Amino acid sequence: MGLTEARAEHHGPRAPAARTVRVIDLISDVTGVASAIGLLVMTSIVCFEVFSRYVLNEPTYWGSDIATYILVGMTFMGLAQAQKRGDHVQVELLVATLDDAWRRRVDIFANWLGLLFVLIAGWQMALFNVEEFVNDTRDWGLLSTPQWIPELPVTLGYVTFALAILGDILRHSRPHRLFAVLGPLLLLALVAALFWFGVHPPRYAGMRLDAGAIAILAVALAGVLLVNGPRMFLAVAAAAFALGLVYWFAKGSPLLLVSLLLVGTLLILLTVGVRVGLTLGIVGLLGLLFLLPSPLLSVLAERSWNSVNTFTLTAVPMFVLMGALLIRSGVTREMFDALTKWFGRTPGGVAHAAIGASAVFAAVSGSSLATAATMGKVACPEMIRRGYSERLTFGAVAAGATLGILIPPSIAMIIYGTTVGVPVTQLFLAGILPGVLLSLAFMAVIGAWSLVRPEATPAGEPYPLKDKLRGSLSVLPFVVVILVVLGSLYAGVATPTEAGGVGAAASLVICLLRGMLSPRALYAIAMETIRVTSFLLLIVVGAAIMSWVFDFLRIPRTFVSAVEAADLAPWLVMLIMAGIYVVLGMFIESISMMLMTLPVTFPIIVSLGLDPIWFGVALVIMIEIGLVTPPVGIVLFILRGVGEKVPLREIVYGVLPFIGVLLALQVLFYFVPEIVTWLPEQAK
Known part of the structure; x- marks a missing residue:
């Protein structure tokens, strides 16, 4: 066990990390409140639609579209709050048998794997937003809404979800003292690199990952090293590279072997405590990167939007x-x-x-x-x-x-x-x-x-x-x-x-x-509903991504x-x-x-x-x-x-x-x- 990990078992996070956690928690609370308000507005719109159509005989032309857009926004914007409260479903078959110290390590490991998926999915969603804005894509309904507007909360939701996962990791870690300086620099460098690569990041001959995916992986692994030390870094890096190599060599194998690989990966990730929705997404991500004739990461964004965008x-x-x-x-x-x-x-x-x-x-x-x-x-x-x-x-x-x-x-x-x-x-x-x-x-x-x-x-x-x-x-x-x-x-x-x-x-x-x-009770009920809805529909998103790979x-x-x-x-x-x-x-x-x-x-x-x-x-x-x-x-x-x-x-x-x-x-x-x-x- 590394020095950083040993200290984390006896002390809380260092002061800079604790401040970071408080800021992340505040962001999660703000997005949670916005989602709760969205829930109440959405329910009101649906009830008004029924009243207007049945009592006034004047059906709205906007009700179902607006309600659906709110559903998508509140689902993704509520993910951070669900993460903060520990509501995302995980299989505790292995985790429940461990003592507190090992359970904390395994949970941190699972969170880092989940964070990698969320970062890549969020990046792809941001690229999707940009393309929709540039092309002025509009929906086919009567509202003719520019699609980048209702899609933007999906990107923001992934960003705040990633921050919430990082906050959970920091909450149970004691990062290196350089984290206060290098952490923000790494984040800024990643944002700058992704911005520089644009909507079509360069791809290198013989590699399945483009420059954007490589940058995300490199910054995430650097974060593991800063926050949890060399042993956790080796564990996460080994898991990421082992999965990549196995899937790379599996391309073109008989479908029975590929199916066993996909199911086996699913069960292994669930066993180590990766949240169910993220597990499904990770399996889909590996398939999109390594099992197709050429990588097709844009499916992450398309499935994130379309799987939930239904009335x-x-x-x-x-x-x-x-x-x-x-x-x-x-x-x-x-x-x-x-x-x-x-x-x-x-x-x-x-x-x-x-x-x-x-x-x-x-x-x-x-x-x-x-x-x-x-x-x-x-x-x-x-x-x-x-x-x-x-x-x-x-x-x-x-x-x-x-x-x-x-x-x-x-x-x-x-x-x-x-x-x-x-x-x-x-x-x-x-x-x-x-x-x-x-x-x-x-x-x-x-x-x-x-x-x-x-x-x-x-x-x-x-x-x-x-x-x-x-x-x-x-x-x-x-x-x-x-x-x-x-x-x-x-x-x-x-x-x-x-x-x-x-x-x-x-x-x-x-x-x-x-x-x-009371108003306080209604707020608590709305927040509880948002957390349940977010983790359920994240599972829907993950399943949609994995199903796309299965179908392909x-x-x-x-x-x-x-x-x-x-x-x-x-x-x-x-x-x-x-x-x-x-x-x-x-x-x-x-x-x-x-x-x-x-x-x-x-x-x-x-x-x-x-x-x-x-x-x-x-x-x-x-x-x-x-x-x-x-x-x-x-x-x-x-x-x-x-x-x-x-x-x-x-x-x-x-x-x-x-x-x-x-x-x-x-x-x-x-x-x-x-x-x-x-x-x-x-x-x-």
Whole structure:
């Protein structure tokens, strides 16, 4: 370990570095505030569009374009705030096993690799902006907006994101005293060099990197040496050069070997803790540099802009905002209490209430992780207080959390539909019956558990009908929001995207009527929404870059041809896919897993003649299974954090019967697909 690294373990950053961190944090806060304001403006525009079109019969010609531009800007401008708060998703399989000192080193190493990608992507986006300005490129809509204007926040977002990553590195390092002088000089030299190279940097014979990429790599490695010392410099340099050499020699290899290389790189980077969105981007970057006939870095900018520049994705932050507002209103706990009263003396009544409350909350939050965190705080302490076994308590809540991405509206379904071109309204309808059946099946497991192990479920308390009816009033806010969202959607008042804005507005009104929303609370909710949206859509960007490389190399087509040549039965292909998804789900967050795999799995499904809407539901269920599958299903760790004194093995044992139910129903849905497709077909 170098002297710089050793000191960093016992002291904070030196004074100049600490000042730099404070400046970077201030920049992150400013961009975060701008993004939060953008979120509220975007939601207001979407709601106004619905009002203007349906009530005034005067649809706007600018609403969707402006809302989409704001989405792109707030996504990228919010990346720095998400980095500062540690919200970007990473796989902690290896990192969690290390002591604090080694965990800090590995995290710094991962941040340097991520920073390299962000610097190159930001540089390419800046070149893209310049070309759009010079060519006076305009959109095809009625606004005819000069494209460099809405694209500029993407460049600025990458710049502030890079600064935030550097701030994280400095926060846990003790840079050399020369950093205060050489750091700014290196940064200025890099900016000057990139400016000098212009939009077409010189390329040297026999090299895959042009002068701009070489300058970025050289300055970044110099920064590693100044900030973290020679050992970290050697580690980062070795990783960068080893990856470059391996990919360089892999060019022209059989597609099977190239595919294994891409997947292997993906898994290695995830294992060492590189954030998921950046991991996808790095794999795409390596492919663009070394696996194509000639490097094509401009794809980084094009995918960064186009993958998020779609009105459908504005639903993601609005549904996140809706769930956050409902949590703030306090109605979630009251709904759980009301359901507890209705189940009363029913064996396992409180556990049934937890499943019911999870299903209702899932219908407005669209997120399994949000459902697990919320119901874990609401239901688990109450069940333990009443004498329920730890296994049943946490198993039931973990199972209920899986409903979050199945029962509509679902963020996962929105992103799936946007990615593969399937109508989101059809996906929402397709998720209703499976969601209801899963809820009932989970309750059946609880009932059987109560009969087999009565000591796990103490006798319930009787409640008079008056208390039940009075408590039912607390469910009304959820009913109102669900009716507003789904009612506006299927009545033709709002599109699937606009329904998110309408639901967020309804949730805001509920908070205000209950007196639970101060300006400070609204700001906190908006910032939380921005952080969640930014890391989710960064994953979308990274997946789009990687998918472009996959498509160019014809990897999906090759896998489809291999499956067709093998002449495997569709059920066997689905069984293999299910096994892969369950294993991946043990380590990878649901949206990340879906976007990583769809470039390969979806073409195979289409080639087998399976219904894309049916597959959307089947995919969500496979992801759900992964979320609660030991040893490291993400929902298990969320609940482990809620119940700090509960051993993880108790949560694992508790969730196993529910995993069996998920697997059994997945088989049922395969052999009786009408359960999934009946409602969408009725709506056609």
